[in-house]
Amino acid sequence: MPNLLDRRVVVVSGVGPGLGRAVCLRAARNGARVVLAARTQSRLDEVAAQVRDAGGEALAVPTDITDDAAVDNLVQAVNDEYGRVDVLVNNAFAVPSMKPLGRTDFEQITSSIDLTVLGTLRVIKAFTPGLAETAGSIVNINSMVIRHSEPRYGSYKIAKSALLAMSQSLATELGEQGIRINSVAPGYIWDDQLKWYFGQIAEKYGITADQVYEQTASKSDLKRLPEPEEIADAVMFLASDMARSVTGHTLDVNCGEYHD
Template sequence: MSDSLKGKTIVIVGAGPGFGRTLALRAAEEGATVVVAARTASRLDEMVDEIRAAGGTAHAATVDATDPESVRGLRETVAQHTDAVHGLVYGAFAVPSMKPLAQTDHEQISRGIDLSVLGALRTTQEFTPLLEACAATADVEQTDAVPASSSVVMMASAVIHHSRERYAGYKIAKTALVALGHSLATELGPRGIRVNTVAPGYIYGDTLRSYFEHLATKYGGTVEDVYAHTAEKMDLRRLPSEREIVDPVMFLLSAAASAVTGQTLTVDCGEFHT
């Protein structure tokens, strides 16, 4: 997909140090102007510096997706750099409560829904005019004259496919996010905006590796033992890397997915069959 996003603007909300950083770097490699947005300014500045050092174009903007005024401010900041947005990726995330529902404070569940679901809705609502402008003005490069479109990708989780103990609060929020994606796909489709979700399973990067180190210390054994035990549940007997989660997102952002909307793509090395 060399230069598949050349001349496009991609906004990544919830651009953290793992998946978000990897996605930002990859989108910039493919020619996009990348806007990374999250709560921590210093982390965003590091990403922008890294992208620019590699020859890419990037901007940073702080945002609190639970605050409508902050989301509006993000859109205004982006509008200073462009009059059209090709892709919006919503991946804002907070560590969920891992307690059974009987012991979970309702406020914890509400906060999860506010960030994961209402945050995605607020952001999409604010950016709809810029996304629509891209769909209306983009040059059609395909020889079969497929209408141009813009793309929203929301990051769900493979937790939507199971009901294991202690994941209930997280599952509630991510399942609602998928439902939101379905409805937005229907509403925004006539305006040339595609909406899809990606549901990763485990993502093997620094964060998960640190957790495996914790488990290895707690229960004995090595990180490799914990990895192997976890990977036994996957058809491919391994866990997806950050890059392997980024690639499907890149596909959904690209013209190669011009007819794909309202879908949820599970990326988990075969833990669940959907």
């Protein structure tokens, strides 16, 4: 594997135990210096330790991206430690309501938009001057929910569709500064959270978790579900110079469940 991000400073906001962790580890293995941002200090410390154990360099900065002062502190911490930023990966995630819109509280929708859309915009605006200096790259994590209209995901689709529209607009606005903005849209991601969820479904319907997996994966061309590392690889591509002429694009990573 070539060092696609050799010595570049990669900021990952929304670091969790699944995809966020995979992105941080993949970035480190591709030679990056990784800055981890999330609200939970213990989670940041755990993933940062894993990055260092893998031979990478990590800086953990507790950050609530819905708070201006917290985001300003993140930018300052990055500048103090490295004096530059090359890549920004936005992976903020809010658990969807899992109810039709008719039964979803407006507060839930507002909260989701505040984190997923406005929080991401806050981070992008704060890092824009630094990214302009390095002709940097932004990758926003979206979702395959933008490709379908299943009733339980209405609130989630509103937020992710707004995130996509914002990403496309920013690609045009910031392109003249040399900043590229792209999106990755995963489908189901075979991580611990999904394994737990499939276990709950299996228990509810009296079948095995393997059967739930097979039924779900059967809808995809490859008959399997992508793993976090595979999503992270797509992020690495879009963040790197290999995609230096790609901006305003959405890369679907779903093993062929949906075609766009």
